Amino acid sequence: MNRTAKQLVDYVPQYVSLYDVDYRDDLDGHEDIQEECIRSNSLEKLYEKAYKWYEEQESSNMHGYLEETRKSMESDGCAEQFEEHEDEIRELIYDRNGSDPVKDLIRNSSVTNFFYSLGVEISGYRTDIPWRGESVAMACYKVRRALHLKKGQFDEKIEELVENAAYGGELRIYFNAMFDRLVSEDAENDFRSIRFYGNVVVAIADSLNGSGHHVRIPLDLTLPFRRDNLFVDSQVHYSYADEVCGMANDWCDSTKWETGMTPSTGSVRKSRMAEHQKQEAVYEKIFRSGKCTFGDMNFKRHRDVRYSNGYPAGCRCPHCGTFWID
Template sequence: MQATKEISFEEIKSLMNDKYYLLFVDYNDSLDEHADKLQEALETGTTEPIMGLIDWSFDEILSLDNEKKELKEKIQKKFDITEEEADGLMEKYECEIQDYIYNHDESTPIKDLFRNTSKQVVFYDTGYEMESESWSWSDEEILEEVERIKKIFNVTTSKYDENIRVMITQATYGGQLVVYFYEKIDDLLPEDPEKDFTKVDFKDASIAIIDVYGGSGDHTELIEHSFSLPFKRKNLTIDKTIKYNYTYSVCGLMSDWCSNTIVKLSHEKAEGEIKESRMNAHKAKEAKYNEVFAQGKCSAGDMDINRHRGVYYRNEYPCGNKCPHCGTFWID
């Protein structure tokens, strides 16, 4: 039996593991139900919104206690001492033991959560907005719009002219010109948030004109064509975070409908400039409406009937639903 006062931390450290995993993520745990936080991560280029979503403190403390319990058993066996004597050593070197375990903790809970999370339908806004009422345009006006869109995507042949023309005439309410793709959100985050991507390359892209305010649009594909755009992080949006989103609300498409799009982000220099998406103003307004509703109030002009209380039907001309609090009216 070795006297406990002679046992050093270096001797105890020899019994400790080279690696520890204090936090465990079950394969059923994911971020699929937290699209809003995934969008925040996408907009900020960091995982901070995800880290703030989950309280790991209990699991971490439990794992630490289990590791310390195993270490105490090793100490008892190695030095042939009593449980009380082992407790004394654990208390004496408590700070050193905990620091060692934390410094050798290789658990990656955020990375594991992202690994378990499904790909998301994302669109990249080119910053260009097509005007509405394309149904009334002349052939010449439609041709001019085709050329504008081709220029944005660096299309120099007539191969896609007809498909782009149809997209324009179908998207009669106009809207944002965007590129759709199906990707893991963590693949769109930079290793260093201070050094974000500067260029985005697309190949075989699904492009669309979408009106997120009224819920309409149309899309086509540029198969066998590649193009590049300057990268602006604020122009990335997870489709399902938009109320009248194109994929689900407007078209009822499967999530992988745009999986043909190949996207690559890089730090290479990009030519030209790109405007910030008008979608950001829309998202800010939606966030304000949600904040007001959470406070038990409503906003005049907010056309989402679910963000109003006590709505009743007015059965006289003009007929429709009316909010008794702010006066917002939905005409039949």
């Protein structure tokens, strides 16, 4: 029996690769899954998906290794032992598998546009009143405070930011990252701080209505790490980089960043975007079920929207009554 066990080990190929990810397969079109990994601080969701994607490949490779093993046992006259120990052989093949589809997919992927919300809302112009929700001076003060700057430091940049983001929005730092670097090694032990340095992309973006502006400021800023404030930009609609500005993927490369495990002083208020994202998900679900929601201002989630010349002029959804004033 001992001898047989030893022989089994010898018959099974030494190097096993059950997954063979094509170099053209990546996660660039799967930022929704990246976002799930960021939210849960775990790659588990991605592993679930990847094992599903490569299920057929895995079983056909497994079949190949089993056949290889069976043939070499057969030629030594051990066909019976193969039949008898097939499950153990299968286990051995799994144990020896050195390929990881998730690692390969990540290796093939590009960086992803992220933003870190500073939890600060800037109130700009609104459509119904002719003045700003707060003065430019007040808005600049809030930006400076969030960026740990004193008056006199980058005043012009900050004014440019506030004045060009006329409708206001959320104060954010944009940066590029391989998403797995923002998943901590131990899910129970999340990052404590995040440092932004280099030429930092600072934006005021309004994801609800789709507007905003950004500037680059040479900062060195360490903030407490609050996972709730970290987002894959494409997953928060309207996404600033893609839907609002149509930027190339490398647009926020100039922001350098690193996470840390030592707590950082100060606090960062919670972003409103988590709620917004949940609301969006509900709208999406309702739309996919064939219906729509009154008050959902994304016209893509309504059907048969028509223009009406009446007063006031605008577009109306005949199903839920949502109205877009002209």
